[in-house]
Amino acid sequence: MAAIRIYEPALCCESGVCGPDSDASLVTVKADVRRLKDLGADIERHNLATDPTSFIENDTVRGFMHTVGSKGLPLTVVDGVTVATGTYPSRDQLLAFAGLGDSSKIEIARSELGLTAKSGGCCGGVSGCC
Structure with missing residues (x-):
């Protein structure tokens, strides 16, 4: 099963309901x-304020x-x-992404980012963006 990691900006809480303005996306x-974890998916969220080490340790995220x-956050890496x-x-x-649904959505997300199967991500292939 794929490892899904979501890297988020500095947040005071992960639920999005702290303070006077709640964030529906959070x-x-x-x-x-929570639902994907219940289904057995390997998925984690990393908050820049509470878990900055995870941003440094991952080459893709650090780049x-x-x-x-x-x-540019949130950043989702699979x-x-x-x-x-x-x-x-x-x-x-x-x-x-977790392999629990329609895999064509992975290719849709990659194409929206301008990635191809051969590029290996934004920092691979011919673009040399990193």
Whole structure:
């Protein structure tokens, strides 16, 4: 099963309901991650404020942060390959990434990022973006 990692900007809480303004996307992703974990998926969220080490230890994430910075978060990485930036994947996309749903959604997400199967992600292939 694929390893899904979501790297988020510095957040005061993972639920999105702290403070006067709640963030619906955080509420949704928290529920989606919980659902996928219940289904046996290997999925984790990493918050820049509470888990900065995870951003440094992962070459893909470290390169992304060096190039784009925290303004490009959230960043979703599946088995070391960037599949989404700047927004959280939908539940259907997460299910597909985990191998629990429609795998065509993986290719849709990759094509939206301009990635091809041969490129290996934003830092591989011919683009040399990193």
